[in-house]
Amino acid sequence: MTTALSDHLSPSERAAYGKxxxxRVPRTGHAxxxxxxxxxxxIGVIERQSAERVPELVPIRYxxxxxxxxxxxxxxxxxxAADLGPAPHTGITTQLCGDAHLLNFRLLASPERHLLFDINDFDETLPGPFEWDVKRLATSFVIAARANAFTAGERRAIVRTCVQAYRTRMHDLAAMRTLDVWYAQDDADQLQAILQERLDKNARRRASRAKAKARSRDNIQAFDKLTRPADGRRRRINPDPPLITPIADLLPDEERSELERTLRGLLQSYRRSLSPERRHLLSRFHPVDMARKVVGVGSVGTRCWIVLMLGRDDEDPLLLQAKEAGESVLAPYAAAARQRNQGQRVVAGQRLMQAAGDIFLGWDRVTGIDGRQRDFYVRQLHDWKGIAQPETMPPDTMELFGRLCGASLARAHARSGDPIAIAAYLGKSxxxxxxxxEFAESYADQNERDHRALADAVEGGRVTAQSV
Structure with missing residues (x-):
C-alpha cells in the first residue's frame, strides 16, 4: 500500500489492510x-554491474x-535484491534504503549542527516492500556477529532485539500524528542518555569518543587530511593513487581540459537542484582542484569525484563529492522510480528517509568525454560522520546497536510509508x-557460499582482484 492510497483510508481501514x-505472506513465512x-x-550479477564501471578500478572492488x-x-x-525480488512479499510499500546493512547507520550532522543517528547511504533507494530493508539489516548483524565468533544464541538475541525495536517503534509511530512522525529524529545526545543505564563504563567511554570523533570529521578535518600546499600556491588535493587521483594526473592535457570543463559544468548546473538560499551559499565558493576518488565497497568503480572549493580564503574550504548514480539494484523487482534522473532518485529517497539532510545535496546529468550521459548526485564529503566498528563490539554492545538501527529504520520507513499498516502487519507478538x-542465519550461510564463489572466480582467473 502506498502513502497516496492510505491518505484516503481511515486508521482502522489501514490497519485492516496491514493485517x-x-x-499473502504470513509473518512466519519470512523465515x-x-x-x-x-x-x-x-558472480555474474556483480560482473554485470562491473561492466558499467571504470575498468581499471573494478579489480579493487573484487x-x-x-x-x-x-x-x-x-x-x-x-x-x-535478486534473491528477494521474485519471492512473495507483503506489498506494503515504503521508500527503501535498498542497502540497509548496519554500517549504513551512523552519526550525522543536521543543518542546525545537532548530531543525529540516521541512515547514510541511498544509492539503491526505491519504493518497495518494507521487509526487504529489515531483512538486509538483520542479515548484516548475523554476518558481523559470526566474524566476531559470537554463539548462535548471541546472534539470535541480537537479530531479535533489532527487529523487535523496529516493530515496537513502528507501533509508536502508528499512534502519532502525521507531522510528529515527520519531525521525529534520533538525537545522539538523547540516545546516549537513554543507553547510559545499559552500558558499562568502557562502553560509555567508547560511545563518548565516537560522538567526539564524529564531530571532528568535518570539512576542516577532510581539508587537512586530503590536501597539501602546492609550490607555494593554494592547496591542492593530495594524490594517493589509485584511491585518490587528481585530475592533473589522470589524463593527457587535451582530455584533462575537456574533463575539467565537464566537471565544472556539473557543479554549475547542479546548483539548479538546490533551494535559492543554498545556491547563494554555494556561490560564495569557487572550485580550485578536482580528483577521482575510490569509495566504499559496493560503489568501487563508479565514477566519483571530489572537488576542493574555497570561500573567503585558503582556510575556508568546502569539499564536495560528485558520485555517479546508476539504476537501483531494486529496479527489476520494485516500483519504478518517479524520477528520470538517477541522481534525483537518490536525492529524493534520501530526503524522504533522513530526518535531516546535507544542505548541499543535489543532482545533475552530464555528458562525459566518452560522449555518454551519466547521472550524478552531489553532497559534502564529510559533515560530522561517525561510523560503527562492529569488529570491536562484544555481544551486548552489538545488541544495543541493533536496537538503535532497528528503531531508526522504522522511523525512516514511517516518513514515506504507512506506519499503521506496517504495525498492524507486524502485530504485538x-x-x-x-x-x-531464522532468515538472517540462512541468508548469512548463502552469503558465505557466494563469498567462496568469488574466491573461486579469482583463483580460476574469471575475475581479477587487487588489494589496495
Missing part, C-alpha cells in the same frame, strides 16, 4: 530462504569484497522477530 497482508536452480549466478564475508555482503546488494532471526 490482510498476512494472508524461509531456500535458493532453487533458477537462482542467478552471483579485492575489497574478497577480504571477508561481511565486506562481500556490503558489495552484494544486487545479489540480495514476536512472530516476525523470530522469523527474521
Amino acid at each position: 490482510a497482508a498476512r494472508a 524461509a530462504f531456500e535458493p532453487d536452480g533458477r537462482r542467478p549466478d552471483p 579485492g575489497r569484497m574478497l577480504e571477508s564475508p561481511f565486506r562481500f555482503y556490503r558489495g552484494a546488494a544486487a545479489i540480495m 514476536d512472530a516476525f522477530d523470530r522469523a527474521l532471526a
Whole structure:
C-alpha cells in the first residue's frame, strides 16, 4: 500500500489492510530462504554491474569484497535484491534504503549542527516492500556477529532485539500524528542518555569518543587530511593513487581540459537542484582542484569525484563529492522510480528517509568525454560522520546497536510509508522477530557460499582482484 492510497483510508481501514497482508505472506513465512536452480549466478550479477564501471578500478572492488564475508555482503546488494525480488512479499510499500546493512547507520550532522543517528547511504533507494530493508539489516548483524565468533544464541538475541525495536517503534509511530512522525529524529545526545543505564563504563567511554570523533570529521578535518600546499600556491588535493587521483594526473592535457570543463559544468548546473538560499551559499565558493576518488565497497568503480572549493580564503574550504548514480539494484523487482534522473532518485529517497539532510545535496546529468550521459548526485564529503566498528563490539554492545538501527529504520520507513499498516502487519507478538532471526542465519550461510564463489572466480582467473 502506498502513502497516496492510505491518505484516503481511515486508521482502522489501514490497519485492516496491514493485517490482510498476512494472508499473502504470513509473518512466519519470512523465515524461509531456500535458493532453487533458477537462482542467478552471483558472480555474474556483480560482473554485470562491473561492466558499467571504470575498468581499471573494478579489480579493487573484487579485492575489497574478497577480504571477508561481511565486506562481500556490503558489495552484494544486487545479489540480495535478486534473491528477494521474485519471492512473495507483503506489498506494503515504503521508500527503501535498498542497502540497509548496519554500517549504513551512523552519526550525522543536521543543518542546525545537532548530531543525529540516521541512515547514510541511498544509492539503491526505491519504493518497495518494507521487509526487504529489515531483512538486509538483520542479515548484516548475523554476518558481523559470526566474524566476531559470537554463539548462535548471541546472534539470535541480537537479530531479535533489532527487529523487535523496529516493530515496537513502528507501533509508536502508528499512534502519532502525521507531522510528529515527520519531525521525529534520533538525537545522539538523547540516545546516549537513554543507553547510559545499559552500558558499562568502557562502553560509555567508547560511545563518548565516537560522538567526539564524529564531530571532528568535518570539512576542516577532510581539508587537512586530503590536501597539501602546492609550490607555494593554494592547496591542492593530495594524490594517493589509485584511491585518490587528481585530475592533473589522470589524463593527457587535451582530455584533462575537456574533463575539467565537464566537471565544472556539473557543479554549475547542479546548483539548479538546490533551494535559492543554498545556491547563494554555494556561490560564495569557487572550485580550485578536482580528483577521482575510490569509495566504499559496493560503489568501487563508479565514477566519483571530489572537488576542493574555497570561500573567503585558503582556510575556508568546502569539499564536495560528485558520485555517479546508476539504476537501483531494486529496479527489476520494485516500483519504478518517479524520477528520470538517477541522481534525483537518490536525492529524493534520501530526503524522504533522513530526518535531516546535507544542505548541499543535489543532482545533475552530464555528458562525459566518452560522449555518454551519466547521472550524478552531489553532497559534502564529510559533515560530522561517525561510523560503527562492529569488529570491536562484544555481544551486548552489538545488541544495543541493533536496537538503535532497528528503531531508526522504522522511523525512516514511517516518513514515506504507512506506519499503521506496517504495525498492524507486524502485530504485538514476536512472530516476525523470530522469523527474521531464522532468515538472517540462512541468508548469512548463502552469503558465505557466494563469498567462496568469488574466491573461486579469482583463483580460476574469471575475475581479477587487487588489494589496495
